[in-house]
Amino acid sequence: MGTHSQDQTLSTRTHKNGHALVIGGSIAGLLAARVLTDYFDQVTIIDRDVFPETPTHRKGAPQSHHTHGLSGRGKVIIDALFPGIFADLRAVGADTIHDKVAMVMVSSFGMLAPFNVRESMRFSRYLLEWHLRERLVQRSDVQTLSNCEVTELLATSDHTRIVGVKLRERGLEGRRTTLTADFVVDASGRNSKTPQWLTALGYETPPVDSVNSGLGYASRFYEKPENFPDVWQGIFILPRPRQNPRAGTIAMIENNVWHVTLSGVAGHYPPTDEEGFLQWARDLPDPGLYESIRIAKPLTTIRGYRVLENHIRHYERLKRWPAGFIVLGDAVCALNPIRGQGMAAGAIGADTLNMCLREQQRLSRTTFEQHFQLQLARALTDPWLFALGEDLRWPDVTLHGARLPIGFELWQRYLDLVLQSAVQDPEISKAYMEVYGMLAPQSSLARPRILLRVLGATLKHMLIPSTLTTNNTGVLSAETLAQLHARPTRLIANTGETV
Ligand SMILES: Cc1cc2nc3c(=O)[nH]c(=O)nc-3n(C[C@H](O)[C@H](O)[C@H](O)COP(=O)(O)OP(=O)(O)OC[C@H]3O[C@@H](n4cnc5c(N)ncnc54)[C@H](O)[C@@H]3O)c2cc1C
Structure with a gap:
C-alpha cells in the first residue's frame, strides 16, 4: 500500500509532494492532517475506531461524554486552518x-x-470533531482508514528513518498489512505507543514528568x-x-x-x-x-x-531520533482535563508543525523532526506548568520526573x-x-x-x-x-x- 519517495526527505523537498500519514483521527490528528495537506499531495488518517456518520459520541473518544470547552487559542488556530468552520457550527445550533x-x-x-x-x-466536542473530519474527507487528497490499529512503526533497515506503519484491521479476521509514507505523525492520544515503538527500534524512551492528580x-x-x-x-x-x-x-x-x-x-x-x-x-x-x-x-x-495521571513526554530531549516521524497532541502532553486546554494543546501542535514545515522550505534542516519536537515542547511548557500549579496544591498529589522550576x-x-x-x-x-x-x-x-x-x-x-x-x-x-x-x-x- 502506498509508495515511499526515498529521494524526497523533508530536508531536500522544495515543493508539495509525497505521502503523509497520521495515526489517530481525533482533534490533534485532524488538525495536523489539515496542515499536512499544504505540504504533501496525499494525507492518510488512520484510526482504530469506527467514525460515526452523524455528530455523536464514539468509542475511541469516550471523553466526549464530559464537558469540553475550546479555549480561545484553540479557536484562533482552528479558525485559521478551517475558515468558516465556526459559522458551520453556529448554523447547526452551537450556542452563540x-x-x-x-x-x-x-x-x-x-x-x-x-x-x-x-x-x-459553545458546542459539544463531538460536534467540533465531526465537522473537522467532514471538511477533510471531502478533499480528494485526504483518505481515512478507520477500524485499523497501528501496531508498529515501519523503519529502514538501519532504523534511522520511519517509512510507514504496520496495521491490524480490527474485526473478525484482524488482517495485518503495511502502509508506507514519507512522513508519519503520531496523534494517538495519551496512551500512545510511541515510547514502546521507539524502544523496539533501538531508541531511548523519553523522560516523562507525571503528576498523579x-x-x-x-x-x-x-x-x-x-x-x-x-x-x-x-x-x-x-x-x-x-x-x-x-x-x-x-x-x-x-x-x-x-x-x-x-x-x-x-x-x-x-x-x-x-x-x-x-x-x-x-x-x-x-x-x-x-x-x-x-x-x-x-x-x-x-x-x-x-x-489518574497527567504527563508530558520529553521527546525533545532524546539524542537520537528517526527521520520522517513526529509526535503531537495528548501523545506528547496530556494536561489535566479540568483546565480545559487539551484540544488547544493539540491545535498548538498543528500550528507548530505548520510553522516548522514553512520554515523548512527555506532552511532545509537535516534535523527537522527534532527541531519540531523542541519547538512543541517550548510551546507546551507554559500550559503544562499552569495546570501543574493547580494540581500540586493538593496533599498527596506529587510530581514525578522533573524538579519544579525556580x-x-x-x-x-x-x-x-x-x-x-x-x-x-x-x-x-x-x-x-x-x-x-x-x-x-x-x-x-x-x-x-x-x-x-x-x-x-x-x-x-x-x-x-x-x-x-x-x-x-x-x-x-x-x-x-x-x-x-x-x-x-x-x-x-x-x-x-x-x-
Ligand atoms: C474527561 C476529559 C475531559 C476533557 N475536557 C477537555 C476540555 O474541556 N477542553 C479541552 O480542550 N480538552 C479537554 N480534554 C482533552 C481532550 O479531549 C484532548 O486533549 C483532545 O481530544 C486531543 O487529544 P488527541 O487528539 O491528542 O487524542 P485523543 O482525543 O485521545 O484521540 C486519539 C485517537 O487516536 C486513536 N488511536 C489510538 N491508538 C491508535 C492506534 N494504535 N492506531 C490507530 N488509532 C489509534 C483513537 O481511537 C483516537 O481517535 C478532556 C479530556 C478528558 C479525558
Whole structure:
C-alpha cells in the first residue's frame, strides 16, 4: 500500500509532494492532517475506531461524554486552518452570545468579576470533531482508514528513518498489512505507543514528568430549563485546595442543551448514581449549579470517567531520533482535563508543525523532526506548568520526573493574589481568563499594569479587610437562587440517551 519517495526527505523537498500519514483521527490528528495537506499531495488518517456518520459520541473518544470547552487559542488556530468552520457550527445550533458574559469562574476566593465578551460560541466536542473530519474527507487528497490499529512503526533497515506503519484491521479476521509514507505523525492520544515503538527500534524512551492528580468526572446532558435567567453561558466552580475537592461546570452546547460535569480531584471521585450526583452538586462551594440542575430535565444517564495521571513526554530531549516521524497532541502532553486546554494543546501542535514545515522550505534542516519536537515542547511548557500549579496544591498529589522550576511556589502565591484581586477587578479577571484560554502566557499576569493593580488591591485588602467583601457572591444572585428554589425539582426522566 502506498509508495515511499526515498529521494524526497523533508530536508531536500522544495515543493508539495509525497505521502503523509497520521495515526489517530481525533482533534490533534485532524488538525495536523489539515496542515499536512499544504505540504504533501496525499494525507492518510488512520484510526482504530469506527467514525460515526452523524455528530455523536464514539468509542475511541469516550471523553466526549464530559464537558469540553475550546479555549480561545484553540479557536484562533482552528479558525485559521478551517475558515468558516465556526459559522458551520453556529448554523447547526452551537450556542452563540454577543456582548454578554460567557463563562463565569468561581475560585477559592470567590467568583471572578464577570465581563462581557464580544462573541462566545459553545458546542459539544463531538460536534467540533465531526465537522473537522467532514471538511477533510471531502478533499480528494485526504483518505481515512478507520477500524485499523497501528501496531508498529515501519523503519529502514538501519532504523534511522520511519517509512510507514504496520496495521491490524480490527474485526473478525484482524488482517495485518503495511502502509508506507514519507512522513508519519503520531496523534494517538495519551496512551500512545510511541515510547514502546521507539524502544523496539533501538531508541531511548523519553523522560516523562507525571503528576498523579487523581481526577474523577461524572457528567450528564440536560435540557436548559425554560425561562432560565440569561446571566451567563456557562459556569465553572473550581475545587478549593484543602477545603473542598469538588468541582462542577455547566456549559451550554448546541440546541439549548446544558452539558453538566461534576468532578473531584486528588482521588475524590463523584458518584454516578442519581442521588449521589445531586448530593455532590449540593456540596459544591457555590449553590448555583445545584439549584440550576435540580429544575432541569436530564436527557441522558450519568457517565463516569477517571484520569489518574497527567504527563508530558520529553521527546525533545532524546539524542537520537528517526527521520520522517513526529509526535503531537495528548501523545506528547496530556494536561489535566479540568483546565480545559487539551484540544488547544493539540491545535498548538498543528500550528507548530505548520510553522516548522514553512520554515523548512527555506532552511532545509537535516534535523527537522527534532527541531519540531523542541519547538512543541517550548510551546507546551507554559500550559503544562499552569495546570501543574493547580494540581500540586493538593496533599498527596506529587510530581514525578522533573524538579519544579525556580520560583514556582512564589509564582503560585502570586497567582492566589491575582485570583483574589480578580474577584473585584474585571481587568484582572480578564487578564487571568486570557491565560486560562492560552491566549497569553502566565508571565502576562506580571506585566506592570496588572502587577500594580494586583499589588494595589492586595495592599487595600490588608489595610481594610472589609474591602474583601464583594457583591459578586456567587454564580447566581440571592434573588435568582430564591426564585429557582421555589421551582419544583424535576423528576428523573427515563432517559433514552437522546444526546
Ligand atoms: C474527561 C476529559 C475531559 C476533557 N475536557 C477537555 C476540555 O474541556 N477542553 C479541552 O480542550 N480538552 C479537554 N480534554 C482533552 C481532550 O479531549 C484532548 O486533549 C483532545 O481530544 C486531543 O487529544 P488527541 O487528539 O491528542 O487524542 P485523543 O482525543 O485521545 O484521540 C486519539 C485517537 O487516536 C486513536 N488511536 C489510538 N491508538 C491508535 C492506534 N494504535 N492506531 C490507530 N488509532 C489509534 C483513537 O481511537 C483516537 O481517535 C478532556 C479530556 C478528558 C479525558
